[in-house]
Amino acid sequence: MGKNIEGEAFITDHIFSYILHGKHDVWVGGKKYSFQEGDFRFFKRNQLSKYVKNTDNGGFKSIAVHIDQTTLKEMSKQYSLFAEETYSEGEAFFIQPDHKLKGFVESLTHYLQEPKVDERIVLLKTQELVFLLLENNPSFKNILFDFAEPGKIDLEAFMNSHYRYNVSIERFAFLTGRSLSGFKRDFEKLFNTSPSRWLIRNRLEDAKYQIENKKEKPSEVYLELGFEDLSHFSYAYKKAFGYAPNKRI
Template sequence: MQANKKPNILYSCYSQKNSEGEQFIAQHNLGFMISGSSEHFIGGEKFVFKPGDFRFFKRNQLTRWTKFPPAGGEYRSISISIDQDTLHSISEEYNLKATGFDHCPGAMLLEPNNLLKNYIDSLGPYLDGNNEFNKGLTNLKVKEAVMVLLETNPELKNVLFDFSEPGKLDLEAYMNEHYKFNVDINRFAYLTGRSLAAFKRDFQKIFNTSPNRWLQQKRLADAHYLISEKGWKSSDVYLEVGFKDLSHFSFAFKKTYGIAPSRIGTLT
């Protein structure tokens, strides 16, 4: 399953208020925080990164993030997406293979060192804000990122050169942890190590309903609690529980509970 094509080297810069979102991390990623800070929730763990931090994310993960610009300043970061084609090429050229189990967490704070610092500095002349890089140069810089990581963090070899697809996971536990992520059923099937047909079959056996119906009811129940018990507005809650569209959320909510979500507060 291929993710939408994005630049391999991405420079983020903005001065707006805190930004929140979710993301499927399709490829391994090396990042550097220039200014501001960020929080990421991956697999039930919270990771916090501050200015000057080097960070590494493993591929095939879902994350919820919040980015915080500094007071009166800009949030700025650099991220390098390490694609599988580049890793396969390096593996063949240098005969590098995964030789053990991957025991690394979903995200890592890397120890600063001169190699990492010099590598990030070398990207400076090309970061003009439009994220447009010469393809040949980009390929070389991504390959250089891999070699720097192997030199500074050799334990990452078993992560970078593990080309296996996600293994079969405990479906019930995974879905109860990740149901708020607004990804399609194909993505959930892939991340739990199943074909789409096997995912639907296993899901029916465990939850006694279809994936789409279960996801909608689970998200609506969360929304009802947040609105009726916590005083959230429907315009704030729909993204939090995994809906992309406010009108669709409102329609589904009213159909399930017999009342528009915006009216719940007026009845108390």
């Protein structure tokens, strides 16, 4: 039995992906998505995500294409492709594939064993994918060709649903549509404490609840709650509550 692969990531580019083998749970925007072999899926850019890749029964394997902003801006200029409205129906979703998308994925499998693929081929395949997605669902135009950066959003709602992510204060500022100084100013006005102290306190309170009420093990919760290693988590937990996390299980 393989060990599941867990982690978190900031999705910088739009991502199209197809699962060749295995199962994949992803949390984006406070919502859990469960994918399995044969699923076509799409992730919007500028999102925080957590994931678990199931490695049982042969492991996990997928094909992913990152659709970068430079390519999309060049296509927008060359083919007059522009977003007509803001797409707000989800940060990640399944794609109902047609025969062309299936053929596209099959064409990519020939490159899986290559140590390095010619950048010109990568560009052409990315452009091909964009046109296939637009043909599959015209609403993709409002996702792919929306070049706006995150606007100023509700800080309290965002932080309460994203405090478990182990990312920098600068990243939180960017995702809430603020400069670093503006983020710190708004944060302290709202929460009456600094972002770093608030994040640690909320993560530890969450950990305490999971350990004492849901009987989770410290080794099962520390990564989920944004701590980099178990020893740091145990030290912070004992400092906050006066006893080690494994003392109340």
